[in-house]
């Protein structure tokens with residue numbers, strides 16, 4: 401008996417297919433061979449900022465226990481399924497497969513996975529690693545998918561992880577409007593949230609479980625555990641047949657894409673998490689985006705809450721120079737502009753005092769003095785008493801935001817971004833977290 405890990409990536413295009421569907425087909429076919437699958441198949445989201453990413457930028461892996469004499473049949477099934485189902489006609493679809501025979505995952509492969517989720521890796525690097533650890537890889541066309549295929553094997557999901565149950569459409573329905581019963585989904589959310597999450601936008605009530613692409617996915621339910629996923633799936637009513645469904649264990653909703661950095665270490669396309677002090681007040685620019693600058697001991701960088709983040713921008717607009725904050729987001733650069741952190745979450749750690757300027761009071765007349773002109777101090781209009789410029793009174797104002805963590809709404813959220821509800825439901829809270837600040 402052997403442990404065999406199978407990784408697959410880059411089989412889909414904007415026109416169709418989904419690597420998770422291929423995984424579901426392969427799982428079914430290899431089960432027929434009497435092969436045991438270890439744990440759940442894994443769905444690994446890769447660096448969301450990578451310019452060459454496929455639609456969802458996800459790779460999958462399946463780990464199995466197998467007799468030596470069945471290994472070649474399994475490999476034939478995997479490669480055959482890709483040939484049959486992958487969007488090979490699309491120039492941007494370049495599938496790759498990896499097979500790795502070993503119970504243990506070497507550290508070099510784990511490090512590689514982290515790099516693929518957080519950074520960039522070339523096909524050459526992937527090939528070099530494969531030959532070093534003796535993993536077998538197969539490239540279709542350019543074979544860029546070998547990168548994600550190896551990464552999906554190397555990501556052990558040992559720290560944080562979630563699950564997604566994905567239901568697929570029968571071929572006749574693909575490309576048509578998905579026929580889902582919305583009230584049943586709203587009800588499902590009421591009964592299973594927060595053990596299921598991000599399936600309905602709690603503010604806009606928008607249903608979030610189905611994509612809008614011509615892919616085979618009917619819906620996907622995000623959940624903390626497989627039992628909740630299945631319960632939720634049982635509650636969803638559809639007016640079209642479900643071909644099959646599968647549960648993946650995944651790095652979605654775990655913040656796995658972020659690296660902790662100082663500003664002078666930031667590279668384009670990184671997803672970063674860093675602390676600093678607001679160094680310019682937020683301004684609203686054309687298109688409804690809100691921009692400000694953040695500083696740490698190493699440098700300064702622009703941060704932006706873009707229009708699709710909707711009400712999240714109302715929070716960002718209320719921060720001021722001097723606020724100590726932690727930002728989470730992807731580093732982008734528009735032509736001619738500096739690096740900008742595209743905000744996904746914002747944690748306010750310490751609020752700077754905000755003051756109103758009040759003119760001095762003339763005690764004799766009981767009236768506030770008026771400005772005597774630029775740099776000329778103040779004057780009481782009634783008795784003509786003069787006051788020096790520095791006699792202005794600073795009155796502390798209440799801030800309109802509170803210390804706490806805020807997030808963009810689900811529709812603007814990255815697959816990898818951890819929703820705030822998961823901080824509450826699953827893990828100890830960050831020290832500054834207050835439930836009533838939950839923002840979605």
Ligand SMILES: [Zn+2]
Pocket residue numbers: 762763764765766780781782783784785
């Ligand atoms: Zn006076």
